[in-house]
Amino acid sequence: MIKLYDGGVFLREGIEIVPEAEAAARDISKTPDEARRETIAYSILQAHNTSGDPSALKIRFDAMASHDITFVGIIQTARASGMTEFPLPYVLTNCHNSLCAVGGTINEDDHVFGLSAAKKYGGIFVPPHIAVIHSFMRENFAGCGKMILGSDSHTRYGALGTMAIGEGGGELAKQLLSDTYDVAYPGVVAIYLEGAPRPGVGPHDVALAIIREVFAKGYVKNKVMEFVGPGIASMTTDFRNGIDVMTTETTCLSSIWATDEDTHAFLAAHGRGEDYKQLAPGDVAYYDGCVHVNLSEILPMIALPFHPSNGYTIAELNENLEDILHEVEVEAARIGGDKVNFSLLDKIEGGRLRVQQGVIAGCSGGNYDSVVQAARALKGANIGCGEFSLAVYPTSQPVALELTRRGYIYDLMEAGAIVRTAFCGPCFGAGDTPANNGLSIRHTTRNFPNREGSKPGNGQLSAVALMDARSIAATAAAGGILTPATDLPDETWDEACEYTFDSAPYDKRVYWGFGKAKPESELVEGPNIKPWPAMEPLGENILLKVCSKIMDPVTTTDELIPSGETSSYRSNPLGLAEFTLSRRDPEYVGRSKRVDAVEKRRVAGESLIEADPELAVVFASLNGAGVDADASRVEYGSMIYAKKPGDGSAREQAASCQRVIGGLANIVEEYATKRYRSNVMNWGMVPFQLKGVPPFEVGDYVYVPGIREAIGGDLSSIPAWVVHAGEAREISLYVADMTDEERAIVRAGCLINYNRTRREKE
Template identity: 70%
Template sequence: MVKLYDSGVYLINEREIVPEEEYSKAGAVTGAPADREEAKKGTISYGILKQHNTSDDMSHLKIKFDAMTSHDLTFVGVIQTAKASGMEKFPIPYVLTNCHNSLCAVGGTINEDDHVFGLSAAQKYGGIYVPPHIAVIHQYMREMHAGGGQMILGSDSHTRYGALGTMAIGEGGGELVKQLLSDTYDLDYPDIIAVYLTGKPNPGAGPQDIALAIIGAVFKNGYVKNKVMEFVGPGIASMSTDFRNGIDVMTTETTCLSSIWSTDEDTRSYLTAHGREADYQELKPAAAAYYDGCVYVDLSTVKPMIALPFHPSNTYEIDELNENLGDILRLVEIEAEKVSKGRAGFTLTDKIVNGKLQVQQGIIAGCAGGNYTNVIEAANALKGKDCGYGEFSLSVYPSSQPVYMDLVRKGAVTDLMEAGAVLKTAFCGPCFGAGDTPAHNGLSIRHTTRNFPNREGSKPGNGQMAAVALMDARSIAATAANGGVLTSAEAFDCWENIPDYQFDGTVYKKRIYQGFNQEQKEKELVCGPNIKDWPEMSALTENILLKVCSKIMDEVTTTDELIPSGETASYRSNPLGLAEFTLSRRDPAYVERSKCADRLEKARTAGKSPAELEPELIKIYDTIKKIPGMESIEIADTEIGSMIYAIKPGDGSAREQAASCQRVIGGLANITREYATKRYRSNVMNWGMLPFQMKDEPEFETGDYIFVPGVRTALESGNMSDIKAYVIKKDSAEEIHLYITDMTQEEREIVKAGSLINYNRKRK
């Protein structure tokens, strides 16, 4: 059972939940603080945020982190941006892992060129470099860096180490650049939501099952959006820390800001086993702590779960799905039609064979699935079994070489291989479409983090489409033992026979470059031919003219739709090359539309008339000058750029490229009803684009122009609650109203400068 409280709650002595409206009576009995603001200080989160806040105002935080991490889809861009902004060394430990662009089979040398760049950057600036196949980013950070009371920032959305007592946040690269320049991460003090765990997981119910149950309850209603999830309650003690890690990493899919857990002796044991007992810190809420909401989870009621395409919140109990296969799968087929837009066929009901669902592929991998406990459980289920020689296949990716080594020593790898599973190295590819793409019309069940459209590697535009359902490793193994017939882990009784993990860090000592505080300034960065600098971006003018280059009316637009993952990964270090893929799977004509707007702006800044390139601008300019009060507008001083409208963009990955790709080919603004995540909105601002919002339904269409006068003054004054704009259509100008929610002074200056790079150059 997962229950959401309608109001704030007080947690008394870590055990008793008292709704806010009932607290006065309880407070009188316990002698706890009667003042809510004082009780807010009793959360674990408050203490960690206060310790890392460099300002005197806890309502407006200015955070400095203890460490940072990036992988090889993001660290080149981060370092190039920081270098262009004046960075001379890494001021805090910065871990560069190589777990996303690990494979070098496509694109010639460019992926390995990124790895060589990363090593040279670690040597030059004093970083920590983890070579390909050694560990996935988050497993390495759990094993070697996360600890009690710390804060870690990562350029990957699944940066979550709460189960070890670390408040970790995934953000776009711009926020990491700020830390590299010794600036701060600025945000208003977030709401803190208690996740109260009671009971004990049933045998066969794994961390993914519990995570999916929570995601299914909180995602669609935004209960924890941009808030901190604080895990408390007696149920924590029923799970090992490795098990907790598997729940914690999935909190990203709730759209929360971060997570933190109460720690205990098992946390200490985990850190001790990794040679880091000194990093343990006991974290508990105070005798009375106030939370802005509460998610109550009875672990004993959670059954094996499945998240059907195309989102981790599309959850069902496996038993419920099996009892209603036809009805539920037809709902997914309807959604598949919306996703493919008629470009590719995808069906699920044809996979019902003799009343059961036949799956084509199973994957256990990455920071969520590749943990030691999960793989051991899968090996126990498959020992002496047979995956079969039909279409079903199973691949297992242990999350690090130390995990792999211990699995080998304990015979688990042999048990898996004898059953027909294929063991692979530490690699995140299956999570974002760079490995194990199913066949067309295939269904893959995966213990990974996401099942967004096309994230498994399919290309509807080319008539190719597959899909992913998320499940726990235990039920995936049960399904594999059944030849690919969807099976709940409850059908087996082999669970919870887990020998203690024996960590051996020898491979880390031999292969990882430890360069923090050992920068070699004379070292040259090694840049392959695909590694390009950021192009020049112009500063914001007083008035702007936006060309609507895409209008997306989907309920949610993910970052994977804004800039697809998978094969595009090879171009992450080439801003203009990567930008060619912007919205390619959602609106393929967007790129050329935006580049047309960019050509107009480049003509303007070169002193030429944009109307020479786009004759229709003559009428647009004439119409603007007819608007009352706009007669004296200087068209030559009006910046031209492209704009995307989306109802709710930015769910999913922290990749800054979702915004930077728009910017480098002319993007100047987003207009939305709301932003799905803080991190995407931050990316928009750090790349010099205006984060507009709009309450009314958009009456403009792709190809229309929107004139926004006085926008620079609005940013300077902070008066952004009602920004008048005009949709220009032939001879008419229709007034609309935009707004921008709170921006820090620094964020306003970044947008005015045209990008974070420009802003930092001005500060030199």
């Protein structure tokens, strides 16, 4: 079904895969370096690179997009750094906190702020319920050869010929200041597709099968996934969009697809035929790896809790139901400890699995193609009046209009499904949260344990399994008994989905302000919208108190700063910070704030030891071990250790919330994603790494002398000392490569400080 190649490959004529070791024997004379330039990714990246150095990219994007969890902070950061106008098209959508049930007027206040910012700075404002962020960008901005930056991790428009990247807000603020996105030229991995999906197999099935094979191996981590091969032609562009958006869950950097006439037809249908051009690799292109996918062999998939990579075919699950479900129960017990009583085995009825809820929504499931297929499966069916429910969220108002015009909304509602407006809430816990101990099947993007409204730390745990809309509809038609779509007759799945795009909702409701900035306009700031607090430059030496230690294999963004109802406070840095690690280590915030209070007293003029007499023992231990540690020349802050943090969302709050309550550094084994590490640096924290088992516990101290000088020099070995139980022990930390600008930002204390200082020098 899927094969991963060891090492690099050449692709000849877009069809023939030649492993690098066989190149000479198969008459390939180009070197890998020469043939790397023949990939689609290379041509697009270099067209947007302003550095003049093909290996050290400084990218300027064609457009940007943010939603209402992130755009307030980004605009506040850019304002504080001197921005006066949006220099590129910047789309502000309101698809995450569209509801106002939590936090009083907070959500709507942010929407009002967004519209006022679009008017003042020349932006594009999409009101609530009009479109999911990625649908709007596909329909209006993605085009062949373009690059788009978004403050949402699922910013992926590769199937439309656009290299799109999801990053933290700091990277978008840089673009608003006409700065660049700096990254070393990434590896490029071919995703070679052949064959054609069988009837009943959808885009989520293909995506989950790929994720299952590559995630744990890190095969495409921080690389570009380039989709090539004859199998592309077997799928509609909307089908391809559904696969493409899920590439985020592989931890890749971006994605790009070869384009064809179906791509052209999609763009033309949206009034943008001129944005099409054929994209294909050159005669002989070199890739740093290859994922060979036979689409014909893909079967309906299910990604069980608690990660999109925990995938099985539904047939595999049904054949080993008790064993596999038991494994999930064991993992639930590990996550929730003695606070959680979670069971799946009790959901087996007559050898089949009963689920409690189905959801088809967002940037992956709400696409026109997927909703049409669900409606076809449910035409004339009866979901029933039992525990099972089904909610369907079309991804935009134009999609909902066309579904209504062609009768598909009628078929869904007549069968008992609930049809809602465009909204991302089910994906991150702001809508359709299943009941405690419930199991929900969803065509959405993630199924992390702390994501869809669950609070394991409070004893509340529901579980989400990811499936394609087709199999969700088949399950709904069976009243909630897990059913693969391939169990339905083949004629159910006519893949032809005629579509007429009606732009009326966008023409009438979207504020199109790019190039029309009104500097005299006032920003409307509700009472929850607060500026970023002041942050210090990096000290000459730093003392870190270990305030949390997480030994899980992976720590997601949603564990670092929970989504759901907490995001109502995303425009209030200190208010949101109260939720940092709240579902993983509830004591962290109190520990870090106590450290921060001591540091604030130091900045106000007290000595560290006056502010916290316990630190006298720490410095005595260091000096007793021969370390020249002078408490008068030390910046004090908190630190988190995690083995592999940052998988998932691009939200910069995962780092900024640590920073505003005293965070000064992270120490990790490795960073799960580039975007989280970038967030850490943009907020002025040192992104330390440590090999081996961490020799410290919560409450211990890590002293790093000469860190300010070290950040400007060799990062490969940074001496540090752990103070544990009154004894000091030397360890070696390191920091992976940083650009000159990243070093300067960390030394300045944060991106805002860096930009302010730079502006003062101009």
